[in-house]
Amino acid sequence: MKKLLYWTLAIYVLYGIGMAWYLLGVADISIPPQWKGTSADPATFLTPKELELSGEYSRWKDLLFFLSIPYEWLIYFGLLAFGVAQALRTWVKRAAKWVPIQSALYAFWLSLITTALLLPIQFAVYHLSRTYGVSTQSLASWFRDRMTDFFIHTVLLVLTATVLYWLIRRFERRWWLYAWMLCVPFMIFFMFIQPVIIDPLYNEFYPLKDKKLETKILALASKANIPAEHVFEVNMSEKTNALNAYVTGIGSHARIVLWDTTLQRLNEDEVLFVMAHEMGHYVMKHIYWGLAGYIVLAFFGLWLVGKLIGWSLARWGRCIGIRRLSDIASFPLLLLLVSLLNFAASPLVNTVSRYEEHAADRYAIELTGNKEAAISSFQKLTKAGLSEVNPPLVVKIFRYTHPTMLERIVFLKEYAPPLQEE
Template sequence: MKKFLVILLSCYFVYGLAVSIYIFYGSDSSLPVVYKGSAADPELFMTDRELELSQEFSQIKNIIYFLRIPLEWGAYLAILIFGLSNAFEKWAKKRKFFIVQTAIFVFFISLFVRIIYLPIDIYSYKVSVAYGVATQSMASWFKDVAITFLVNLIVMTIVIATIVFLLKKAKQKWWVYTWLLSIPFTVFFMYFQPVIIAPLFNDFYELQNKELQSEILELANEAGIPAERVYEVNMSEKTNAMNAYVTGIGSNLRIVLWDTTLEKLEKDEVLFIMAHEIGHYVKNHLLLSLLGSIASTFFGLYVSNRLLQWSLNKWGENLKIHSQASFAIIPALLLIFSLLTFVSTPVSNVISRYHELEADRFAIEMTKDPDAAIGSFQALTKAGLSDVNPPTVVKWLRYTHPTMLERLIFLESFRNNSQ
């Protein structure tokens, strides 16, 4: 165990050093010369101090992201190798009911991973506050962490209980039945998330500016969105960043604006942002995301099953996992899920960036106001201290949206072509 711990910490140190060298010295996020003086040139819409803060903030956040990735893997490995998985299972099985046993086991696993994450998450929070992006108090931040932990505990208990039950009853086909059950669960979650989960973190209320609401609903009606009202959310209590989104399905479909967006953008800029979000609905991105999630879950579970069987055959005895249908196997499965999610991230990000660009194109064609569009993205860059042209690896792994360079150059090209 000591040898494993030394190797694990040594690898993490070397990895962290390599990441820091790449972010600070091996990557180039400067604006290409050809775009100097364009709408994407941050020197035209940011002060020298804002440019300095943006570079520092982006570099620190990128390092935090990369340092955070292997912590989950290390946590699951430690649980398996140090025998914690078997200990957690013994404590859980002192209770009578299977669902209670599952909840106890998931609680210990989740708590262990949460503790591993906590120092770097606190540092990330403090960095965001120090750079003026976050405005949330420490007490409020811890409250959100606790709510997230409890929500994940409930969801994970249901998921893990289902998987362990199917591992017992259908050893070879458990992953097929898990996938089939995941479909209605995913749809159910998408339907109720806007009205049950989201309000746990923030207050949602009908948009106070009735004139703006009328114009947004007019855009929605023109695009065929069956929305009856626009919601405002009090994000200014937590951040200076801006955002808006369309979420939910069926009768729970919602158009949501952060109050920071309303405070910092002009009306025409807000309308462009909303046209972008409406574009996601019109282009069926919500449905495509749902179908993509269902498809990726199928392949992910299939690969996970193969990797799990291989791992058990190779290391099962050493890890004292004597049965496939036991709680002790769950950390191995969660480790596999996490690794597969990481490997698939660049692909899912490419798809997401394509959808975002489609929504940008829809919004500019709908509003025909490139100046407002450019102004909105420049304001978003300033408020979030975003990197206009992030390093390539960072873009692959972190960016679900096109870079601000790509978005602003696209909008400027549209403006030039329309003149």
């Protein structure tokens, strides 16, 4: 296993060199000739310096993303290959007699170890965004957010390990099915509480301060038959210069949220287009369709994890000292498989998300009818976040949950409103 790990490390280094060569050197991010000099060409709305910084920042950010995913896999694999996972199992058995407590302790220490090992690459991402002026967050604030991440991640991991390994011991063959059955209400519950409990741990939310603008937004919501009473503003200017707005939560806890940076950088017509886009998600029930999609993916994902982990332990269990799945030391292997499948599913998930975002763009332009404001809002989003207008294909496939800025602006330029019936 150690030899296999060393070979894996060598492959990771070669992979990193290859991705750096591709993203920093040969990847084509140029604008197609037919769109040069138009409003879709970043050279028309970014200064030469901003254009240069945008390319540099996006390429380094993409490289860190593609390095971080397999780096996480290496952590789990290394814990198994060097016996750390097994030693931790021995320690928790000595520390506690009750099996659920052993599972909880194991998950806590596993979370602490993985968080510490992932921290350097997370800091590199933070330092990059600070260097290029996208992030305005202080180091102390960034560290507080990482501590909050650790707390939430650890609580979820402890609950997962405790319940999951109880199910594995109780239902050796069908544990994955019962785990999925428990996942469904948990995902619904988590989406319900996220806007009111989780999100406020990171940022301050409050009703939109500009009441005149809120009146116009609510009038737009009424036009779309949305029973909205408030629009929420979140204080993001102390952390970033980027712009954003989003819809989150379900049921009575659903919220339409605007970053204060969006309000500071966009004019009124541009804000109304952005809000119409978010209203499109609400009207087309994308939150509910997304939840249904994740429930289906969770079913097939857990089934596949059950098959793969059984095969892995039969093939290599003796080498790593883990004979049965009920052994809590198999938890890093289970998390490794989940991470691998999440990455494998990301192109499909991103494709569906891009389709929904395009549908929301179409809805927004049909609701507002202001093409100029729509195009300028996307240009300002690009400028504030130093985003790539036309990213490499592999980046789009694995990273982009929205259509590229080139695709969005081109759609608006070519958009023709539907004919109105007499």
